[in-house]
Amino acid sequence: MSKVIDVELRGIIKKFQNNVVVQDFNLQVEQGEFIAFLGPSGCGKTTTLNMIAGFLDPDGGDLLIKGQRMNGVPPYKRELGMVFQTYSLFPHMTVAENIAYGLKLRKVGKQEMQERVKRVLELVKLPNVADRYPKQLSGGQRQRIAIARALVIEPSLLLLDEPLSNLDAKLREELRDELKRLHQEIGVTTIFVTHDQEEALALSDRIVVLNHGFVEQIGTPLEIYNQPASEFVHTFIGKTxxxxxxxxxxxxxxxxxxxxxxxxxxxxxxxxxxxxxxxxxxxxxxxxxxxxxxxxxxxxxxxxxxxxxxxxxxxxxxxxxxxxxxxxxxxxxxxxxxxxxxxxxxxxxxxxxxxxxxxxxxxx
Ligand SMILES: Nc1ncnc2c1ncn2[C@@H]1O[C@H](COP(=O)(O)OP(=O)(O)OP(=O)(O)O)[C@@H](O)[C@H]1O
Ligand SMILES: [Mg+2]
Known part of the structure; x- marks a missing residue:
């Protein structure tokens, strides 16, 4: 049985002015896999995610989604759901309108739209907030709505940029478990950006450890923990x-x-x-x-x-x-x-x- 590769990065390079911030990034993400990009602030996590999403174009290398070369293809043609580092719900729209936004763009009929919004709100365990505005929600609830909005279009690829930041420790852990449950339930291929090693270990099938735009190691949580490729990986992943x-x-x-x-x-x-x-x-x-x-x-x-x-x-x-x-x-x-x-x-x-x-x- 041959495995299906949903996303492939082949020697991806990104520069800002003369500053190389992503260097020779190679990765194959299998269908249904949960991948974490883990690394310290400024190592190139968001930049790489934005290239996969289509908000940035690589300066070198090839980006493939489902086998198709995607360099230069705009985000809306990539069928992906994204939750941004600073979760950005539209403040003047209700929760239901926020979630339905992507469906409207895709010209989904009114009844189906309502059903899908209802279903996805149940999925993130917030069935009763459809008529509220973002400012009437807690930070954690807003992050769950941002996740719901990304999921409702039934993306073939889910990109999450630190979706659990800005939360207190307990809520972080709760939402982390919920993300894991969600992934088990719907099995969507997911790339998750974090600088929190525990989050990466708990959630991922494989972790990509990044340092200054370099891939230090790609491996399962156990491999990363027990067989680190470098001192950086070993010391970044836990106290030692x-x-x-x-x-x-x-x-x-x-x-x-x-x-x-x-x-x-x-x-x-x-x-x-x-x-x-x-x-x-x-x-x-x-x-x-x-x-x-x-x-x-x-x-x-x-x-x-x-x-x-x-x-x-x-x-x-x-x-x-x-x-x-x-x-x-x-x-x-x-x-x-x-x-x-x-x-x-x-x-x-x-x-x-x-x-x-x-x-x-x-x-x-
Ligand atoms: N538009 C830009 N112009 C110039 N430099 C940029 C731009 N965007 C990002 N950078 C630089 O690229 C590097 C990688 O940034 P990136 O946002 O990918 O980091 P990150 O790993 O997501 O960090 P964080 O954990 O803080 O979110 C940083 O040094 C940053 O200053
Ligand atoms: Mg970032």
Whole structure:
């Protein structure tokens, strides 16, 4: 069975004046896929989305939608739904009129129009606001209406530019779940722009990590999290401990590194090849480190340290442990019996060799 490719970017380049803001972007989006563009502010997410939508034209490369070259084709000929970074409902139109706008342009009959508006309002769980004006809605409700307006035309492609920004944490999470449910229900091919790694991990089939207009990595959330292609990807996708060091032993089981802060760290075999005395960077995620009060080993690695700070954050406690010349961040889950921690005590940090990621110190 051959997969259907809905969107394809082939070596897409975008410049503003002489400033290259998107460089050699290559991507194939399969039908029904949920793709996130993830990266820091200014990395080119909106610019790329606008090229897919047709609001900007690439300066190089080819853009294909359903196999058709789309360079130079205006947005209204692309059959796509878009939610903009600053959601832009028409203030002088009611919710129903806002949603119906795209249907009117497409000359859909009055009765069908009413039915479709009603259906899409139910889909976004706001069946009773059809007659209100945007200013009579909360921010989160407005964002849901913007999503409804994009969905009502039954687009073959849905483009969402940070549709959950400007919301408080709880509402963000609720709407995120709703987007996921919506996607499962209607299965429309979706490209979702965000700078929030949790959102990208929770929603996507695949994530494209962008940095300064460069694609750093394309992969499933698990691949991005566990097999980052670069230090940038690893550090952008979640909190981590970073230690510089040097490879002092390599054998069949793995690699041993001495850090500049005086720790000996055992790592399992890595995807990359390393050589003796190579300068490297060692990473261990805070949630992979277990704290204990005794020196009994529970993993291949153990370091003695001084608990400097313990911040209770509800479901977990974030600890800072000074070990050697390093300060390690440790996330202690509250299900852990020894979760109540007080600063000023001696603790032991334990972690497995499998939880150590090593990267070359020089990028390459
Ligand atoms: N019309 C424009 N003219 C000149 N430069 C622009 C223009 N639009 C965007 N840029 C620049 O291009 C780069 C990428 O912008 P873009 O809006 O794609 O970033 P983004 O990844 O969406 O960031 P954010 O997360 O802040 O929305 C930025 O450096 C920006 O300043
Ligand atoms: Mg943007």
């Amino acid at each position: 401990n970073r230690m510089e060091g040097e490879v002092i032993a390599i054998d069949a089981d793995g690699i041993k590194v001495r850090t500049t802060g005086g720790l000996l760290i055992q790592a399992a075999k890595q995807a990359r090849e390393f050589s003796l005395q190579q300068k490297v960077i060692v990473f261990v995620r805070p949630e992979k480190i277990k704290l204990s009060d005794t020196g009994v080993h529970t993993g291949a690695n153990q370091v003695e340290g001084h608990l400097q700070l313990a911040s209770f954050l509800g479901s977990y406690t974030e600890c800072e442990v000074v070990a050697g010349k390093h300060t390690l961040s440790v996330k202690v889950q509250m299900s852990d019996k020894s979760a109540e921690r007080e600063a000023g005590t001696t603790v032991y940090c334990n972690w497995d060799a499998e939880d150590v990621l090593i990267m070359p110190a020089e990028r390459g």
